[in-house]
Amino acid sequence: MRIESLFTPGEITESTVKGTTVAVIDVLRAGTTAAYAMSGGCERIIPVATVEAATNLAASLDKTVTLLGGEREGKRIDGFDLGNSPLEYTSDVVKKKTIILATTNGTRTISMGQGAKEILIASFVNMRTVVDYVAGLDEELLTVVCAGQDDRFALEDAVCAGMLIARLSRDNDVDLNDGAQAARLLYRQNEEAIPSLLKNCEHGRYLESLGFGKDLDVCGRVDSLRVLPIVKDGRINKAKRPRRK
Numbered sequence: 603m604r605i606e607s608l609f610t611p612g613e614i615t616e617s618t619v620k621g622t623t624v625a626v627i628d629v630l631r632a633g634t635t636a637a638y639a640m641s642g643g644c645e646r647i648i649p650v651a652t653v654e655a656a657t658n659l660a661a662s663l664d665k666t667v668t669l670l671g672g673e674r675e676g677k678r679i680d681g682f683d684l685g686n687s688p689l690e691y692t693s694d695v696v697k698k699k700t701i702i703l704a705t706t707n708g709t710r711t712i713s714m715g716q717g718a719k720e721i722l723i724a725s726f727v728n729m730r731t732v733v734d735y736v737a738g739l740d741e742e743l744l745t746v747v748c749a750g751q752d753d754r755f756a757l758e759d760a761v762c763a764g765m766l767i768a769r770l771s772r773d774n775d776v777d778l779n780d781g782a783q784a785a786r787l788l789y790r791q792n793e794e795a796i797p798s799l800l801k802n803c804e805h806g807r808y809l810e811s812l813g814f815g816k817d818l819d820v821c822g823r824v825d826s827l828r829v830l831p832i833v834k835d836g837r838i839n840k841a842k843r844p845r846r847k
C-alpha cells in the first residue's frame with residue numbers, strides 16, 4: 603500500500619482523494635469528539651463546514667432527535683446544544699441522536715474530502731481500530747489528511763498521522779511519500795510523550811487557556827476507544843467490518 607500524508611487540507615486536490623480511502627486527523631478536538639459521540643451511541647454525525655449550513659440543516663430535521671454541536675475559536679457556538687469537547691458527548695446526551703457538527707478545521711476538512719471512497723476519522727483514542735480496519739482493506743492508496751489549524755501545520759495532527767503510518771508500516775509493505783516519512787519521524791521523536799505534546803502544542807495551550815485542560819488528557823488516551831467513525835455520502839456512521847483482503 604502507498605501512504606501519502608498531507609499536513610494541511612489546502613494540499614488536497616481532486617486526484618489525492620478521488621475514489622481513494624482517506625484518513626482525516628483532527629486530534630484537538632473534532633476527531634476525538636466524533637469518536638466519543640459514536641462510542642456514546644449517537645445515530646450519526648452530519649459534518650458541515652459552516653455554522654449557516656448547520657442551522658439550515660437543523661431546521662429541516664426532527665428537533666427531538668437532533669443536536670447541534672461545534673465550535674468557533676474553540677467555544678460553543680451561540681444557540682448550539684453542544685460545544686466541541688469530547689466530554690460533553692456522553693451516552694445520556696447523544697444516544698440515538700443525530701448530531702450536526704460544525705468545527706473550524708475538522709469538519710471543514712472532512713467536507714473537502716468529499717469524492718473519496720470513504721473517509722476514516724482517526725485520532726489517538728481510536729488508533730488501534732483504525733489500523734486494524736486499514737490493514738484489512740484491499741486498497742493501493744491511503745491518503746492521510748491532517749486538519750491542521752487554519753490551513754497551517756498542527757504538530758499534534760502530524761504526530762498522530764505518524765503513529766498511524768508507523769503502525770501500518772510495522773506489519774505491512776508500504777511505500778511512503780515524503781509527508782508520510784516526515785510524519786513517522788515526528789511520531790518516533792514524540793511517541794513516549796503524547797500527553798505533554800498535547801499540552802505544549804499551540805492549540806493545546808489555547809484550549810488550556812479556555813479552561814479545556816481536561817480535554818487534552820482525554821484526547822491523548824491512545825487506544826482507549828474501540829470505535830471507527832467513517833464518512834460515507836456525507837454522513838458519519840460507525841464502521842462495520844472492513845472489506846477483507
Ligand code: MLT
Pocket residue numbers: 628630631632633673676677686705706707708709809
Ligand atoms: C477544529 O475543528 O478546528 C477543532 O476541533 C477546534 C477545537 O474545538 O478545538
